[in-house]
Amino acid sequence: MPTFYDRFVECAERWPQNAAVEVQKPDGVESYTYAELRGLAESIGSWLVRNAMPPGERIAILADNHPRWVAAYLGIIAAGGAAVPLDTAYHADQVAKLLKDSGASLLVCDAKHLEIAQEAVSGTEVGIVLTESEGRAWRAAPTQSATDGQPRAAVPTQADKQPAAGIPTQAERESVPVGSPAITDFDSIFAGQNGAFTPVPRGSDDLASLLYTSGTTADPKGVMLTHANLLGEAGGVFAWAHIGPEDAILGVLPLFHVLSQMANLLLPLVAGARAVFLSTLNTTELLKALRERQITAFAVVPQFFYLIHDRIFKEVAQKRRLTRVAFGTMRRVTVFCRKIGLNPGRLFFGKVHELFGKKMRLLVTGGSRFDPQVGRDFRSLGIDVLQAYGLTETCGGAFVNSPRHNVIGSVGKALKGVEAKIVDAQTSDDGSPASGEIIMRGPIVMKGYWNRPDATAEVVKDGWLYTGDLGYFDADGNLFISGRKKEVIILSNGKNVYPEEIEAHYLQSPIIKEICVMGMEGAAGGDKLFAVIVPNFEALRQRKVVNTREVIRYDIEGLSAKLASTKRISGYEIWQDDLPRTTTRKIKRFEIQKRVQARKGADAAGELAAVKPLTHEEKSWLERDDVKRALKIIRDYSTSAPENIRPGDNLELDLGLDSMRRVELLVAVEQEIGGDVPESELANVYTVREMVDAVRESAAMGSKAGEGARPAHTFAGWSAVLREDPTDPAVTTITNSRPITDTVIFLATRLAGFIWRAFSRIDVEGLENVPSSGSFLLCSNHQSYLDPAFLLVILPFKTLRNLFAVGTSEIFGTGIMLRMAKLFRVMVVDPDANLIPAMRAGAYGLRHGLGLVLYPEGERSIDGTPRIFKKGAAILSIHLQVPIVPIAIEGFFESWPRGKSFQKFAPLKIKIGKPMIPPPESKASEEAYAKLTTELKAGVEQMWKGLDRASEQRKS
Incomplete structure (x- = not known):
């Protein structure tokens, strides 16, 4: 059976001058043909073989998306090794832990992550290989030559072909000083390549890639994907939809993630298609790539589609009433036409379709829950977003909706060759279908967890992978995901609650940006539903709402009234920072729950939560005399001010000031340091610094405190405020x-x-x-x-x-x-x-x-x-x-x-x-x-x- 690399070579021989990988940069496009990419991969593979890398050796990659990342992955597999992609967000101790667990002998990294790599391999036998020569600014400490006593460069030259210059031998590893790993770089490797290279033969059941599941550094579980797994995934996808040399697939997810590896590396490179990456990931560059790189397929997490959805519907909401009515009418007509096999969406909504590019034909989302209403809205515009489902343990994709029959809310049907069923289904009191654990088997199911037979035995039984996800099938065989088995909240009355379902309901509020629902022990014992809520501060500012707690409570009450009593949250706390998430935007529930419990424990013990250190500029601002005077007043007015007020403290959420008290505070600060802030500006003031700077700027423009101003610690300003007649x-x-x-x-x-x-x-x-x-x-x-x-x-x-x-x-x-x-x-x-x-x-x-x-x-x-x-x-x-x-x-x-x-x-x-x-x-x-x-x-x-x-x- 051919390997993934064999299939790539077939494409390189068939379409050598076709672009294989592109990187869009702000100043242009860096492109590599199939022949060029093969040359890079074979140089790396040849270097590894010459330096005595044994078959099956693990080599880790810690770098941003780039053609050289792809070349490293291909070269490692061509040399008979197994690639171990690592999350670039990991700290050095996390990288070190996974290097140790995988037994990797080399770490490929780019210059950006060199410092982390250096710290991670310090004191170990792992060598570092840089993806670019620019990294030569840092070198391992020179070692003494045994022959001449002069320093010997750690970077191999053309004449230095000994194994010591490449993969260190055991004896040479032990001779390397702590913190000074042996190092080389791809430019040196490419310069030293000569002669033909023959890929190392590997069997279909041999390890090709070792992927660590997200959030597992405390208890590492490396997913072993074989060559048969990779080609089984490709075969299943190609049976679902045609992909060929005419296609271009855009990748924005980092390549260490399984979804990106499969969609943006495996699939295009065994089909002769073009993989496109971005050097800078932002909305402008992304939309530019969709528009200019002739993208035909795009697989991405739901957050991207939410962003585009908000952009479209916010723009429409600002149009005249006639335009809004026409927009709604055309959407209804499109929905009707699609039921009879017609799609006038591109005719009606041409500008929306242009956002995705004129050649786009496959839009796929996965990695986390996709809001069905967003899917329906896109469908009403003539755009199908196909929801997919899979795990790292299944090569990323196992189910996907058909382009010809997109069942919104489901993840579609299993890929060719994949069997799936539901076990231990439990009926629901609310009439929803009985959900059970999803299990599956087929060529895409992993070989097991690396060096973890115990963990493997827990999830792979008689060839079936027990996913830990819950769901149900409809009458047509479409799979609907209910949630994660380990995340189900079991209430004191024995009822099961799926947090994602509850979160989706409360996210209907436009002023709730994020929410995480969890079970917390109530006063009378038994779990109650508790939530952490992140307000949508942008929406609050647009609506000029300053009483954040009040509007959130109001929306929570209204939305709770529409739920069964067992599904209502009974308490919540508000966070100002975004919720921690994985690469694919899944909420890190257990980390959040730990923080909530730790915070409650700290509050009970009178401890203070950790805060971010102040910047130098913030410290300088706090040292200003007028700021100090203003802060003294703010502290006196606040009902819950911390000992040290910070510039970014929210006047309501951190200091406990309602809208009335904010007005009183503003007048008092104006009396103390001068200024007269326009009333219209008060609705734009949310933080301590915004209020103080608004008064300071007003004072600098010429306003002064009135003569005979009242003492700052008293307030009788309402009398003056109310005496002034309105002009409206x-x-x-x-x-x-x-x-x-x-x-x-x-x-x-x-x-x-x-x-x-x-x-x-x-x-x-x-x-x-x-x-x-x-x-x-x-x-x-x-x-x-x-x-x-x-x-x-x-x-x-x-x-x-x-x-x-x-x-x-x-x-x-x-x-x-x-x-x-x-x-x-x-x-x-x-x-x-x-x-x-x-x-x-x-x-x-x-x-x-x-x-x-x-x-x-x-x-x-x-x-x-x-x-x-x-x-x-x-x-x-x-x-x-x-x-x-x-x-x-x-x-x-x-x-x-x-x-x-x-x-x-x-x-x-x-x-x-x-x-x-x-x-x-x-x-x-x-x-x-x-x-x-x-x-x-x-x-x-x-x-x-x-x-x-x-x-x-x-x-x-």
Whole structure:
């Protein structure tokens, strides 16, 4: 049976002048023909054979993607050895561990990784071979010649062909000083090559490549792939889709990963195709390669498709409404046409197709879970992303969707020659198909784990590979992956939960960038679902949201309500750094769980978590006098400031400052160091440095602290903030008289009340407590979209025509809702993004004798119960000296709960309490705001409980 190298030689003889490997660089393309690549490989193979490399010898590779990496791999196999590709992200101790485990005698590395290689082989018998002569800047320490006593170069010359200059003998290895391995480089090897080379014959069952699975350096497991495995993989793929000399396959994954080795090295080089790599990996270079290198096939992890998907749909979202409607219509037409065998996608969405290049015909993704919705979206654009599945133990690919029948959400059917089945399937209570462990056998299944017969016996039984992955087959034989067996969370009630399924559900929130779900022991024993969440700070900045915790909690509550109770996360913590992942973007779950547990243990012990060291520039910034003064104020205002505040600390997540407290802090910093930051800029301030620098830049432009500024440790700024009138006409016109409009609204609300009462009932108590004149605040718990409408239903005309409210642009920002806002005196000002304008708008209306409808929770309750009250109502009440009228409502949640459509005409109950008189403005303080807010919530909650009990009694 031929070997992988034999098949490569066949291609080199058939198409010697065809490009085999290309590297796209910013300044051009470096290209090697099949004849040239064969020459490089044979030079390396010849050097290894001349230097007495025994068959089966392991040689490691630690380098970035490059034709010389490919030549090294081919040369090692041609010489009868086995290549051991290593992860370039490994530290020296990790490299050393795998070198020792594999028994590698040489380490091929590029100049970039030389320092790590040097440290890894220090004190060992492993020699280093550099892929380029530029690495000659570093050399092993010279050793004394036995004949002349002069230093002998460690790099072999043309005349120096002894084994000592290549692969060190045992005696010579022992003579090399610690930290000074023997070394040569490919340029020297290529220069010294002469004569013909005959590849060393190897059997189909002999080792060709030894790949270490990701994340296994603590317990190394080298996967042994034979020549038969490699050609079995190639045969299976070629039976799935044609690949030939006309094809170009783009590779962006590092070649040490099995998916990249198979897709970007094995397949093209045994089919006469062209492999294309990038010297610099970024979006610009990647899209340039797709556009200019005539790429026909591209296998990559899902993250790439997510990036392109976001780019397409964000751009469309910014277009005019007519364009968006046309885009949606064409997508629906494409979906319909594809059901009958037509694909107008390239005609409708030509620019999108051009992103992938005009010759692209195969787009494949694998390595980690692929979001089915993204797949459906691409299909609606006429683009098929084919999901594949495999393991390092199966040469990378075992299943893949067919280009002719792409079943989105599945990984398709097994490659030719591969048998697979499900064992130990367990039924599910939620009606989903029974999942079990996926096992398979065939020519692609590994020989075993290197020197680990125990580990091999655990996963290979009677020729079947037990993958540890869970899944099920549909009626047509398509495989669906449920998750990893070892990652399944078993709850205290015995139910199994697949974390990827839960994560996919919560990732529907646009402000959650990443999430890792795990099982954590609850207070009552038994596992509960816990999550680590990384916010999408880019989306938060675009939406000008600074209350990160609030919006995440709001989205988590809403999404949880759509899940079975056993699948809801019961707790979470927020991380600001990206989650640790493998090369193929799989979450390192157990590392995250260890960090969470360690952090909880450290918190309990009062220990501090490790932090990144400050840069020299950050240290210099902290030494500025004005910065020091600002930091002193920030520390005083923070509820959870660490001992040493850092420039990158998040004002909310690290220092515990909500949006109200941030405004107070900003004013205090302005009073201390000068400046007057525009209100619009406050929504762009997230970190300590952003706030301090915003004030410093404002001061440098000429703004100064006002004379007689208050001491920095006190805050009475809300009084000054609220005294300033808004200039927005949408706000200032709320005081205009409009008797006809108000009369129409009054009659409409009465009609709405009449209709509701025809189906149910509306009970009102305490209407006499609403002031008949003057300014006041109506503050109610918030259950539904119906709440403000039915306040208008019950209020008399004299009160109704003097009411106004503040609403968010999310609800009232466009279309008919914006017109409704103008009609009902709702000022569209986002309190989170523009807190000061929102507070000024409220103060303006109150100062002009109007009543303000304000919901202190700032959101609709997820379950109908009163939530946390914010202090905005208290601030307005104290500084404007207007009473707060507490209101409790019940039944609205049952009629139209959050996250659902209108449900029913439920009985509505409204109870209005006696007005609450604020303390004098001279008593304004953080404590006064908090006290009044607490009293308001207590009053509303007490009335609500009475209404709730009455409702329960009526039901019973």
